[in-house]
Amino acid sequence: MEGKRTIHPTAVVSPSAELGEGVWVGPYTVIDGKVKIGDGTRLEAFVHIRDYVEIGRNCHVFEYTSIGGPPQDHGFGGEVTYVRIGDDVILRENVTVNRATGEGNATIIGEGTMIMDACHLAHNVQIGRSCTFANKIGFAGHCEVGDYVVAGGLTGFHQFVKVGSYAMVGGLAKIIKDVPPYSLVDGNPARVYGLNAVGLRRNGFSQEERTLIKHIYRVLYRRRGTLAEALAEIDERWAGDERAALITSFARSVKRGLTPWAKSGGRRETEE
Numbered sequence: 001m002e003g004k005r006t007i008h009p010t011a012v013v014s015p016s017a018e019l020g021e022g023v024w025v026g027p028y029t030v031i032d033g034k035v036k037i038g039d040g041t042r043l044e045a046f047v048h049i050r051d052y053v054e055i056g057r058n059c060h061v062f063e064y065t066s067i068g069g070p071p072q073d074h075g076f077g078g079e080v081t082y083v084r085i086g087d088d089v090i091l092r093e094n095v096t097v098n099r100a101t102g103e104g105n106a107t108i109i110g111e112g113t114m115i116m117d118a119c120h121l122a123h124n125v126q127i128g129r130s131c132t133f134a135n136k137i138g139f140a141g142h143c144e145v146g147d148y149v150v151a152g153g154l155t156g157f158h159q160f161v162k163v164g165s166y167a168m169v170g171g172l173a174k175i176i177k178d179v180p181p182y183s184l185v186d187g188n189p190a191r192v193y194g195l196n197a198v199g200l201r202r203n204g205f206s207q208e209e210r211t212l213i214k215h216i217y218r219v220l221y222r223r224r225g226t227l228a229e230a231l232a233e234i235d236e237r238w239a240g241d242e243r244a245a246l247i248t249s250f251a252r253s254v255k256r257g258l259t260p261w262a263k264s265g266g267r268r269e270t271e272e
Helices: 195-204 208-221 227-237 240-253
Strands: 035-037 053-057 066-067 082-085 096-098 107-109 184-185 190-193
Touching: 053 195, 066 082, 066 208, 082 096, 096 107, 190 195, 190 208, 195 227, 208 227, 208 240
Parallel strands: 035 053, 053 082, 066 096, 082 107
Antiparallel strands: 184 190
């Protein structure tokens, strides 16, 4: 009923779990005690929400999804860690989301994100807002993903990899280096093939903005010299531009090196 919780008689819900108004709990779903679920969220059949999970408002969790399982990490010692999921998130069938490792840390999914069938988010993964991930993607521990990122099915993300906002990753890709913002990446091993032009248009980037980003990447990838020198040139030429700032701040933060350019002349194979 509108405004009231609906719990199927076969569901097992701890009396200490905190369920908001309008929450719908399907058949044979299990909700542990240290759980918070926001208003209007719907859990389909056979879902398991484990301890230390917080789910926002108006989310939709489909059959056989498991959220909050202990991290698959030899270093985990039973410490209190979390899964935190924002509002309006969709988790399709068979998704698994593990808690973080390290006292007080969290695995996070940002608001408005859709994660499709059988994807796995390992411990300490950080997902931004309004991302879309197709079927059977695997995120290893400590991956960081920005906002509005799209990735195709069966893609594998190496542990500690970072993916910049507005990037698109093709299906079956093997991501072992950091993916810069606004880029289009594909392959095994992955390479940058240009800008995510379709995604940028869909998110309101003008032709002038897309052209500016393209010029910035020409400096970043094709300028002779070190990465530090390329970043200094970008800072000088596009001082105060938020798109340039996003690219340079990302490049300065990389831990695994930037994904190299597919064409001849792209040379940023490792961090410089």
